[in-house]
Amino acid sequence: MPEARLSRQHWHLLACVAIVLALLAGIGMRQPSPPDEPRFVLAARAMVDSGQWLLPHRGGDLYAEKPPVFMWMQAASHQLLGNWNLAFLLPSLLAALLTLWLCWDLGRRLWNRRVAWWSMLALASCLQFGLMAKRAQIDMVLVGLTTLAMWGLLRHLLEAPNRRAVLVAGFAAGLGTVTKGVGFLPLLVLLPWALWRWRMQGDDGHAGRGRALWLLVPGFLLGAAVWLAPLGLALLHSPDPSLQAYARELLFKQTGTRYANAWHHVKPAWYYLQVMATLWLPGCLLLPALLPAWWRRLKRLDGRYWLLLGWAVLVLVFFSASPGKREVYIFPMLPLLCVAAAPVLPGLLRRTGxxxxxxxxxxxxxxxxxxxxxxxxxxxxxxxxxxxxxxxxxxxxxxxxxxxxxxxxxxxxxxxxxxxxxxxxxxxxxxxxxxxxxxxxxxxxxxxxxSASALMQRVGQRIGPDAQLGLVAWREQNLLQADRPVTEFGFKRPWDEQWQQAGPWLQQAPETRWLLVLDQAMSPCVDAAQVVDIGSSNRNRWQLVPGRAWHAGCQAHLAPDAASDDEQD
Structure with a gap:
């Protein structure tokens, strides 16, 4: 038996090393790619270059769709590593490794070491986890913080009263909320916990758990203060109207309005069933067998399943109720569902089906x-x-x-x-x-x-090293990959308004200035015979406009509905 246990430990260690190496594979060998990565790296690079870290910028505009915490992480990683191709992926990688460890530790604490390994291996095998671990999106960091908050709460509510764990949970939830607005979701676990306590007549063998939960409040406030405190100080001491507009946009429109009255990514109520059936492969294949097993444990009033599964259901209901849906929104459920599945998996995998x-x-x-x-x-x-x-x-x-x-x-x-x-x-x-x-x-x-680096390299070669480049109807990757300082005329501004500034800019130095323009946004005031088709990138076609091609004094306009379409996560 000792030899068998040693052999199993060796296999587990080998699997752990293989997973870490797989997550590390290729890091530093690629550049940021759409849809989300270039905008975050643009903001992080602007922080490093300007030394102004409080407010993220996309080109010359304030970027008010997301708080800057994730961009701070990328900028700090660059300060540590000195290489953007490594730095922009480091926060997601570290968050993925943290999430794997938290699942392992929860399995160990709530059950045993064997379940701990099953928890970690189940999560590492799911497609969405690997994909997000290797992408520079906020969601992997959010999941790391969400899982950390659940780790602290479950330790306190199920293992033994633990004030430090409650503080950690509150801090992680607060930091998660200012990383991406839904970081408070772990606090929903208190609802199934209260219901479970009621079913158990309020006696789970430990006293004082409810009183200690008040520590969530200072922990949450401390985590949220990482960003809200410097923002609040800036709002108090600066009369700048753009700062006030930035705070209103981010704190209100991008939180409550985005959830209750989403203006894009509108999907039907059943959309997340489709997400589970694809991105949660291969784990979702076992759901028909897992659901009856979970139900039997719920009927036995096993608190571990009441909290893990009850919280997952609440998260699913929360996101399904909003008209705006994306596949990453329910990603925080996946690690905890893997922990809930782990004790059942050895038995399931002995079945033929x-x-x-x-x-x-x-x-x-x-x-x-x-x-x-x-x-x-x-x-x-x-x-x-x-x-x-x-x-x-x-x-x-x-x-x-x-x-x-x-x-x-x-x-x-x-x-x-x-x-x-x-x-x-x-x-x-x-x-x-x-x-x-x-x-x-x-x-x-x-x-x-x-990443559009090939396109921007062609642009640089075509216009020559001494030319000046402007952008109209641009995408973040165009600005990020440009080989020289670029003049841009706003990102979210309607294309017609961008041309109202771009045309005179070309006219000031027609021999040395060029515009890179999305083909759909080409102005009627440009001589089409002089336009250079520079190629496609990210399913968009791009054209170069030399300064000589601009008709000075032209008053033609684009269609009224021509505007920059900004797809956000």
Whole structure:
């Protein structure tokens, strides 16, 4: 038995190392890509360059859609590492590793070490976790803070009274709220806890838990003060109307109004079922077997399931009630659901049905990778069309096809080796292979085109090193990847208003000034014969306008509805 336990420990350690290496794969080998990464890095870079860290900027405009905490993390990472390609991904990576450890520790404290490993491995195997860990979006950091707050609350409510854990939970919830407005969601766990206590006649074997929960208030205020305190001081001491407008936009429109009366990403009420069925693979395949098992434990009044599952249901209801929905919104549920699933998983994976479902998942993934690789390597019309839509060269076909072929072959080998008997290990191997191929192969190959660096390099070569560049109807990646200082005329300003400034700017030095313009936003006041089609990037087509192409004195206008469309997370 000791040898068997030692062997299991070695396998667990090997799996842990493999997961960490998979999350690290390719870090530093790509640049920020849309939709969200370039805007955050732009703001972080502006903080570092200007020394003004309180208010984030996107070009010359204040960026009021999100608090600056995540951008502070990126800027601080750059100060530490000195390299933006490493720094912009570091907060998400650290938050992912923290989340994995918190799930492991919760499983250990609420059950045992075996459950702890199942919790961590289950989370690491889900598609959405790996994807968000390797993206520079706020949501991975939010999930890290949300899971930390739940870790503190569950330790206090289920393990033993723990005032320090309550303070940590309050601080994490407060910091999460000023990182992205929904960071307060862990506090909802108090509702299923109160219901469970009522069902248990108020006696769970420990006294004083309810009184200690008041410590959530100072903890939350302290976490929120990380950003709200300096903002409040700035508002008190500065009469600048733009600062007042920034605070109103962020504290009101981007919180309450965004939730209750969303103006984009409007989806039907059942939208999150679709998210779970895809991004939560392969875990969602086990839900038909997990739900009855969870229900039996809920009926036994097991407090661990009442809190974990009750909180997850409340989060799902909260986000489903808003008309605005995105797949990342319910991501905070996933780590805690993996903890709730972990004690049941060993038994489920001894059943034939769940084993075959997971085996089929890996088999379909392998077959899809092999099929797409054949299409790419064979240069099929479909493959050429996919690259052409994204403005990518055909030279990528053998590179992408080779990586996908290798991934498919390795998955097939793992299927043959592990088969049904070790299907849990097979799923973990599949996740590690996927994120290694994604990090080392696919994303670096696509990076020049997804990040717009290839487009902006062509722009720099075409206009020459001494020319001045302006942007109209631009995207954040254009400004971020430019090889010189750029003049821009506002990001969210209607395109017609941008042209009202851009035209005179061109006229002042027509021999040396150029505009990069989205083709949809081209002005009638430009001589079309002189416009240079510079290519596509991120499914948008871009054109270069030399200063000589501007018709001085022209009064033509764009359509009234032509305006910058800013897609936010």
């Amino acid at each position: 769940p084993r075959w479902l997971l085996l089929a998942y890996v088999g379909v993934l392998a077959a899809a990778a092999l099929y797409v690789s054949v299409q790419l390597l064979g240069g099929s019309p479909w493959a050429h069309a996919q690259l052409d839509r994204r403005g990518m060269p055909d030279s990528l076909l053998p590179l992408l096809g080779g990586w996908l072929l290798g991934f498919g072959v390795l998955l097939v080998a793992a299927l043959v080796w592990l088969r049904q008997r070790r299907v849990g290990a097979l799923v973990v191997v599949c996740a590690c292979l996927l994120w290694n191929v994604y990090g080392w192969g696919l994303m670096p190959a696509l990076d020049p085109y997804s």
